[in-house]
Amino acid sequence: MRRVSAALLAGCLLASLTGHVFADDVEVAKNPDPWEGFNRKIHGFNDWADRWFLKPVAVGYTKVFPTPLRRSVSNFYDNLWLPLTIVNQLLQGKGGAAMNDTGRFLMNTTVGLAGLFDPATAAGLDYHEEDFGQTFGKWGVPSGPYLVLPLLGPSTVRHGVGRIGDALLFPPRYIEHDGWRYAAYGLWVIDTRSRLFGIEELVSGDRYLFIRDVYLQSVEFQIKDGEIDAEDDAFLDDDWDE
Template identity: 35%
Template sequence: MNTMMTFFIRLSLCVFLLSLSACSSTSAIEEEQVSGEKVTVSYDDSRDPLEVINRPLWTFTWDYVDKYLAKPASELYVTYTPPFVRTGLYNMALNLNEPASIINNLLQLKFKEAAKSTGRFTLNSTIGLLGFYDPASDFGWSGEQEEFGEVLGSYGVGNGPFLVIPGLGPSSVREEVGDYVDGLYWPMAVIDFWPNIARLSILALEKRAAVRDQEQILLESADPYEFIKNAYFQNMNYRLYDGNPPIIIDEDQEAEIDALLDEFDE
């Protein structure tokens, strides 16, 4: 039931954002007040048709939710939780994702990775005390997990429009659909509401702690929203190709560079 509730809440939000974009006549062009004058700002990123809506949602998430809730909570958790407890709780939260990872690997015909995920879940759930310890890593069994969103991507389904989920951060239509399907796998589908909230909280706190060192780069970027959006799509591409994304050459940019080099040669 908790999976269905979460899905419908997030689905309703996505539909709401899409409807706002459809009804708005300023989805591509917006006027901003800069030094008392109106300045026209164009939003023409094909990956982000909801940019006019996503930007204020990102400002709300970063300037308020993260600043006053997520970051302080993560710092308190890291400071006062003993390292071995943190590691154990994080391992347990990740271990619950292994059955989904097994199926998602099989759907991509990654039989070797599926076997590793099966071994990890079996060993860590028994000898590892429900995943608190990670003895599977001693056998060199990777902890990389596959999500259903990656399955969709491997079959040619695009990311879809970029989304900013208020209070949660960057996402996409494909990732939201993938998360919902992952939630239907055992044991996620039978976990009660509060244990699932605890699991998601642990994952969120650790994720926020992991980006603490990169926070300054974001603060110093000329456009934090654009920076986080590009980083999101690069990360999705990196995961889709298991760390070996294809090199895409921009022919127009290459032509400009060649022309510039020719001028220097002359």
């Protein structure tokens, strides 16, 4: 309860801040990236860190470990994130989805051997992702400007604050032994990076603008649960028709 309360408190704080600093969210919509100069510097640092450190490690990981083992690692971490999803589904009033993912979590944790395997998908229990940033968006909290976080990548002010709650509900945080905790975080980062191979090839033109625009559109898509307004649909069509 304390973990959720801390996240809710962060959400209330964010609402008050955005209500004061970004009182007219229409202005943010007109210019979602007023901090572009700062963001580009952080983006450049993140690209450098990825090119020289994270990507080489992820490449080595995919070459050394076979696909079935890597798939089990991915399944394991997907399962660890499900409690976060379930909490946010409940906060958004998605009772049916919360029941689905609770069943999925229980099945994969038991029959799937701590989440290493995914029998729940075969049983018709689909996988969903929800976080506190999406919940704040559902509650009407303004997104605030686009923000690139060191090492964490694209975000917004709203989602940046939401990450506090996300982190509090990530089980490895509560591993008491430092070595095991760092190992759990490290393997999660490597697994996450390895999943981006292939996707990164789709990035074209100005990498910063491409990633920013795709991220902001993705966030809106998730908050609206895939429902795109007519104006948004026309905007996307225009973008891809160019």
